[in-house]
Amino acid sequence: xxxxxxxxxxxxxxxxxxxxxxxxxxxxxxxxxxxxxxxxxxxxxxxxxxxxxxxxxxxxxxxxxxxxxxxxxxxxxxxxxxxxxxxxxxxxxxxxxxxxxxxxxxxxxxxxxxxxxxxxxxxxxxxxxxxxxxxxxxxxxxxxxxxxxxxxxxxxxxxxxxxxxxxxxxxxxxxxxxxxxxxxx
Numbered sequence: 041x042x043x044x045x046x047x048x049x050x051x052x053x054x055x056x057x058x059x060x061x062x063x064x065x066x067x068x069x070x071x072x073x074x075x076x077x078x079x080x081x082x083x084x085x086x087x088x089x090x091x092x093x094x095x096x097x098x099x100x101x102x103x104x105x106x107x108x109x110x111x112x113x114x115x116x117x118x119x120x121x122x123x124x125x126x127x128x129x130x131x132x133x134x135x136x137x138x139x140x141x142x143x144x145x146x147x148x149x150x151x152x153x154x155x156x157x158x159x160x161x162x163x164x165x166x167x168x169x170x171x172x173x174x175x176x177x178x179x180x181x182x183x184x185x186x187x188x189x190x191x192x193x194x195x196x197x198x199x200x201x202x203x204x205x206x207x208x209x210x211x212x213x214x215x216x217x218x219x220x221x222x223x224x225x
Contacts (some may be wrong), residue, residue, distance in 0.1 A: 044069040054078055112163050116170045117154045123177050124150040128185045137183045148175045 050066065050073045053060065058073060066073050067088035075083040090097075104111065124147055126142050131143050140142055153173040 044071060047071050049074060051076055053080075059137075081128070107163060109161060109163065113157050116166055117157050119170065120150050120154045120157070120173050124154075127180070127184070134186065142180050143183065146176050146180045149173065174215070183221055 044065065047069075048071065050058075050071060052074065053076045055078070055099075057075070063073055063086050067086065070088050073086040075085070077083055127143055127150075129149055131138055133149075150173055153169050156169055160166060160169075
């Protein structure tokens, strides 16, 4: 049995590094090794060979090198839809977190955002809709944390929080950084 079959990524949050033999084995199994500074800054990523047809990949890059409205709309709508689903699921499992109706209002706001994304053809307006919906989500985010609230409190969401500002900021930032890595070529 290979121990590498259950691992998708390795994150190293220090300058300790890893051996070339380990990096080679990870590359062989398609496991990315990510190096992050102790302050949380992305340093590098080691990844194995990319599989696929090089001509197909080239054509895909050419097609998506010009921002396409449908792609932008669908990406933003999918993000808002997933956010709405997460809130609905939390509300289903814990109805008492919506005592004042704030979660229901946020769901309605997200639904309106999804509808509006498909009604506009200006990408800057679409990005504004995404931003305002993200703000609405982060406004109710604390209600979704049911345990260790004192450890994972979010007073406000900032793009570049000061080091050690909050554990929740750190988790959200790592999530977004990983998302960007996975959608980047």
